[in-house]
Amino acid sequence: MDYRIIPVTPFQQNCTLLRCPDTGATAIVDPGGEPERITAALAAMHAEPAMILLTHGHLDHVGATPALAAQLGLPIVGPHPDDAFWLDALPQQAQMFGFPPHEAFRPGRWLADEDVVELGNRRLRVLHCPGHTPGHIVLFDADARLAQVGDVIFAGGIGRSDFPRGNHADLLRSIRERLFPLGDDVRFIPGHGPMSTFGEERRTNPFVGTAS
Numbered sequence: 001m002d003y004r005i006i007p008v009t010p011f012q013q014n015c016t017l018l019r020c021p022d023t024g025a026t027a028i029v030d031p032g033g034e035p036e037r038i039t040a041a042l043a044a045m046h047a048e049p050a051m052i053l054l055t056h057g058h059l060d061h062v063g064a065t066p067a068l069a070a071q072l073g074l075p076i077v078g079p080h081p082d083d084a085f086w087l088d089a090l091p092q093q094a095q096m097f098g099f100p101p102h103e104a105f106r107p108g109r110w111l112a113d114e115d116v117v118e119l120g121n122r123r124l125r126v127l128h129c130p131g132h133t134p135g136h137i138v139l140f141d142a143d144a145r146l147a148q149v150g151d152v153i154f155a156g157g158i159g160r161s162d163f164p165r166g167n168h169a170d171l172l173r174s175i176r177e178r179l180f181p182l183g184d185d186v187r188f189i190p191g192h193g194p195m196s197t198f199g200e201e202r203r204t205n206p207f208v209g210t211a212s
Contacts, residue, residue, distance in 0.1 A: 001122055001144040005189060006041050009033040009099075011060040016148060016189050017041055018053075018141075020120025025050040027119050028068060029139070029148050030061040030191065033099075035068050050119060054078040055150030056136040057086025058163075059093040059102065061191060066105050076107040077117060080128050083135025085165070111137050124148075127178050131171025132159035140182060147188040147198075153179065155196035158207045175201075175208045 002019040013032040019025070026047035031038055042049055049072050052065055056079045069076050086093070087104055094102040111117070113128035117139065127138045132151045136159075139148040151159035153175050161168040179188075184199025203209055 001141045001146055002045070003146070003189065004041055004045055005195075006034075006037055008037060009060050009063065012192060013060040014189060014191055014193075015064075017045060017047060018119060018122075018124075018139075018148070019045060019047050020122045022122075023120030024048040025120035027051050027053045027117075027124075028074070029053045030055055030150065031064040031068050032060040033063045035064040035071070038064065038068065039071070049074055051117075052076045053117065053124075053139065053148075054107065055138065055148065055191070056133045057083035057090075058133065058151070059090060059097060059099060061150065062087065062090070063094075063099065063102055066103065075109065076105070077109045078107060078111040078126075079133075079137050080112060080130075080135035081110040082130065082165075083133050086133060086135070113137075129174035129178050131161055131167050131169075131174050133163065134165045134167075134170075136174075138179065140186075145183065145186050147179070147182065147186055149179065149188045149190055151191040153188070153201060153205070153208070154190045154192060155194050155201070156205060157193075158205070159191075172208060180208075 004017045016029040090102040115126040117124040125140045
């Protein structure tokens with residue numbers, strides 16, 4: 001799987017372009033803002049945009065979704081329906097964080113645990129990983145040994161669980177019981193900051209590592 005990470009918005013949220021190397025079909029994952037930068041990156045990759053994929057409903061991960069969907073004629077896929085209330089609250093989220101006004105929207109397809117998203121010749125396995133938000137999902141390409149984890153886990157950190165309907169115990173369980181068993185060699189793209197591997201975080205992460 002080819003990929004390009006584009007940090008967007010003042011929160012430096014990692015929008016990722018996941019591209020099937022065989023077909024060029026590309027998913028725009030978590031387009032939080034700055035749609036013009038995202039479309040420029042698509043052109044530079046010679047990518048064929050196929051869909052928008054959302055890991056969860058926070059504004060910094062979904063803010064540019066309606067504009068890109070309309071401009072490029074793309075379906076919106078994900079997150080899990082337990083995050084519907086976050087998408088409904090986008091106007092309030094924008095006001096709270098000082099963003100321009102945003103309208104609520106719904107995806108064309110919700111995702112559930114163990115669903116599969118087909119992207120060209122690649123298959124992305126969906127893992128429901130609540131805790132940061134109740135409807136957070138992770139996307140895993142088993143062939144590429146690559147995971148898109150949103151705000152579940154970071155290099156040296158974990159997602160916040162103090163937002164409405166967040167749950168710290170669920171977050172730890174999602175990481176330890178759903179993500180780490182995928183394998184130490186799996187690289188992951190987090191919602192913010194640099195990439196890491198599950199093995200590195202299992203060994204050293206102060207919140208969920210073996211020494212925690």
